[in-house]
Amino acid sequence: MVLINLNRKKFLIICLVSMQLLVFLFVFLATPSDSLNPKRQRFFGTSSENVKSRRSVRNETCPECAMISTTKRKIAANKLKRAPPIFQGPSNDRQRAIVAAFQHSWTGYKKYAWGHDELLPVSKRFDDPFQLGLTIVDSLDTAIIMGLETETREGVEWIRNSLNVSPSKSVNVFETTIRVLGGLLSGYHLTGEEALLEKAAKLGDNLLNAFTKSKSPIPKSDVDLGTGAAFSPNRGYSSLAEATTLQLEFRDLSVLTGDKKYEETAFASSEHVHKTKCAEYDGLCFYHIDENGEFKKTAITLGARADSYYEYLIKQWLQTKKSIDWLRDDFLQSMKSIKNHLYRQSQPSGLWFIGEIAENDDFYPKMDHLVCFLSGSLALSHLNGLDENGEHIKMAKKIGEICHKMYQNPTGLGPEIIHFNIENRTDDVSREDSYVKSLDAHSLLRPEAIEAWFYLYRVTKDPKYQEWGWSAFEAIEKYAKVETGGYSSIDNVLRKKVRRRDKMESFFPAETLKYLYLLLADDQEILPLDRWVFNTEAHPLPLYN
Numbered sequence: 001m002v003l004i005n006l007n008r009k010k011f012l013i014i015c016l017v018s019m020q021l022l023v024f025l026f027v028f029l030a031t032p033s034d035s036l037n038p039k040r041q042r043f044f045g046t047s048s049e050n051v052k053s054r055r056s057v058r059n060e061t062c063p064e065c066a067m068i069s070t071t072k073r074k075i076a077a078n079k080l081k082r083a084p085p086i087f088q089g090p091s092n093d094r095q096r097a098i099v100a101a102f103q104h105s106w107t108g109y110k111k112y113a114w115g116h117d118e119l120l121p122v123s124k125r126f127d128d129p130f131q132l133g134l135t136i137v138d139s140l141d142t143a144i145i146m147g148l149e150t151e152t153r154e155g156v157e158w159i160r161n162s163l164n165v166s167p168s169k170s171v172n173v174f175e176t177t178i179r180v181l182g183g184l185l186s187g188y189h190l191t192g193e194e195a196l197l198e199k200a201a202k203l204g205d206n207l208l209n210a211f212t213k214s215k216s217p218i219p220k221s222d223v224d225l226g227t228g229a230a231f232s233p234n235r236g237y238s239s240l241a242e243a244t245t246l247q248l249e250f251r252d253l254s255v256l257t258g259d260k261k262y263e264e265t266a267f268a269s270s271e272h273v274h275k276t277k278c279a280e281y282d283g284l285c286f287y288h289i290d291e292n293g294e295f296k297k298t299a300i301t302l303g304a305r306a307d308s309y310y311e312y313l314i315k316q317w318l319q320t321k322k323s324i325d326w327l328r329d330d331f332l333q334s335m336k337s338i339k340n341h342l343y344r345q346s347q348p349s350g351l352w353f354i355g356e357i358a359e360n361d362d363f364y365p366k367m368d369h370l371v372c373f374l375s376g377s378l379a380l381s382h383l384n385g386l387d388e389n390g391e392h393i394k395m396a397k398k399i400g401e402i403c404h405k406m407y408q409n410p411t412g413l414g415p416e417i418i419h420f421n422i423e424n425r426t427d428d429v430s431r432e433d434s435y436v437k438s439l440d441a442h443s444l445l446r447p448e449a450i451e452a453w454f455y456l457y458r459v460t461k462d463p464k465y466q467e468w469g470w471s472a473f474e475a476i477e478k479y480a481k482v483e484t485g486g487y488s489s490i491d492n493v494l495r496k497k498v499r500r501r502d503k504m505e506s507f508f509p510a511e512t513l514k515y516l517y518l519l520l521a522d523d524q525e526i527l528p529l530d531r532w533v534f535n536t537e538a539h540p541l542p543l544y545n
């Protein structure tokens with residue numbers, strides 16, 4: 001009996017070990033799409049019927065869909081470095097309200113503009129400046145992050161079956177890269193769906209024509225995705241942001257495809273700007289670059305045409321696991337120069353803001369809503385050990401505050417531009433620190449202020465940033481929501497009787513609602529900043545060794 005009992009114990013131990021081994025083999029040898037992310041089984045089932053329907057796709061609007069080779073279809077399975085994350089959906093009432101707003105945007109777009117670029121919600125029509133289904137691609141990862149299965153499936157199926165990334169259409173390389181290429185790459189990282197990477201690779205090839213047909217490492221600003229013709233319609237100039245806000249996306253594409261041409265070609269543009277030094281203003285660059293790669297003197301600004309150059313210095317450094325020292329050094333130098341040349345206080349209250357230097361070298365106290373991005377870049381600097389004396393986080397908070405000041409108006413919506421008083425006139429005690437000109441009073445429902453508060457909340461955990469974000473959302477709901485579907489830009493934030501501009505920018509569901517959702521989350525470890533970097537269109541991309 002003793003021998004029999006011992007044998008039984010050994011047998012049970014062997015069974016347990018065998019079962020553990022089988023589980024281990026299943027988890028680590030199975031493909032990501034089959035086991036590592038169980039929620040994907042609900043999003044994208046692999047039943048024989050589903051697989052059969054994918055293989056039989058023949059869509060006249062997408063002739064290239066049927067031409068993808070077997071080799072390309074293996075890219076995703078071979079290059080996905082880790083399992084796509086699982087998103088649980090909203091965890092509180094405020095997040096649920098943001099999700100409802102996204103669904104209202106998606107429903108209106110689907111009803112009146114499906115497959116086209118952007119919804120015109122008031123007239124119930126659409127606009128097609130890219131012919132790339134912009135709103136679908138740009139906002140897909142928002143649907144994924146919110147845990148929206150139906151919208152995610154609809155978006156992926158449309159991209160797989162209908163997206164043609166080679167239309168006979170001239171597009172801006174910068175906008176197409178950050179919105180469409182970035183959206184495809186992020187969607188791939190969050191789902192593992194190979195069709196997204198296949199489209200991204202083809203689009204990347206089309207966009208490379210802007211580089212190869214330029215006389216210098218600076219790309220042409222526009223390219224025809226069908227013919228490959230490239231040109232710069234603004235008197236031959238590319239802007240600083242257009243040339244240096246492509247690198248996160250092209251580097252990510254190189255890692256996923258194993259083809260270095262994307263990263264090397266795009267990064268040559270960053271290296272070119274680095275070598276010029278932009279010495280006149282100590283690392284702050286003019287924003288026009290000609291076809292020979294030479295800068296033309298312009299205003300010095302952190303607004304349109306220049307903003308994301310500075311953003312991508314630190315984000316490229318983070319994406320490459322802090323391995324390229326000059327990216328860090330150029331970022332630190334530019335932040336020092338911003339403080340010396342552009343960081344000023346208003347009168348009479350002493351509010352800190354970021355201004356500009358005009359072409360005649362005079363200081364101009366004007367700040368674009370776009371400049372609010374800087375708060376997030378400074379917060380990232382603080383998080384990653386570059387803020388030795390705490391100046392960066394202090395500056396980030398001040399910028400976050402002045403961005404909140406932008407929203408303190410009759411509608412509670414952010415205007416495009418705000419101006420400041422800087423003269424110390426004691427004879428006029430009635431003067432305000434800031435004012436909005438009527439031509440600058442429109443609101444496109446931009447994300448940059450909410451983006452700033454998202455980063456500041458991640459760093460400080462101060463709940464006021466959540467309250468500021470929620471107040472901005474309440475204003476959006478009150479004044480920008482179109483009952484038949486979607487949200488509209490507003491003509492003048494200074495008037496409660498609003499006039500709508502009849503345009504829902506793709507960045508509203510792609511960025512504004514995404515940052516609101518993440519800002520208001522109970523779990524601030526969703527897409528942790530030590531593993532992910534957001535491109536300038538809020539598309540999360542992984543950090544690499």
